[in-house]
Amino acid sequence: DGGITQSPKYLFRKEGQNVTLSCEQNLNHDAMYWYRQDPGQGLRLIYYSQIVNDFQKGDIAEGYSVSREKKESFPLTVTSAQKNPTAFYLCASSINFGAGQPQHFGDGTRLSIL
């Protein structure tokens, strides 16, 4: 079945450590997104990519980095510069970045601090 796979489901980070969250899609979608979800808040956009080898900062990009070397993959690195990384991270994709395209989500990665 087509879909978006995020791994791992749970991740723990030590002080000063970078961690990378995986996001893979087999929907042949051009656009991919990373969101952060905190309790009682809506989804906030970290980064998005309209096409391979392209990515743009969202509203809360500080302390995060991404790459888009392959169409199906959009990994997110949470760097040590992100001082409050504990959250639920969601990856999404859409056919393209044109107006009104439904975004399809993975099942998330929950990141916690050790």
Add this chain to the structure above:
Amino acid sequence: GENVEQHPSTLSVQEGDSAVIKCTYSDSASNYFPWYKQELGKGPQLIIDIRSNVGEKKDQRIAVTLNKTAKHFSLHITETQPEDSAVYFCAASEGNNNDMRFGAGTRLTVKP
């Protein structure tokens, strides 16, 4: 930029009753309004969406209405069932790209 507000933050109904969740948006250029259902430990799942050229859309027990003049849209769930219990998010995106803004979510509890 776009700002989406969602009310109420929590909603509890008896099984079989209706539930209504409301969202307002600020950017009159927004023209696409999806609703997502998120179950515990899962990602949001699209349940219904509406575009600005339509005032109402229905899919079985779920309907969405849009008032462009007032810049608000609502999700209506009829004959609620316990499996409807989840967090529901509304969103709005602008007319020329897919930058989507989400409401803060509504936790719906359907009591048997």
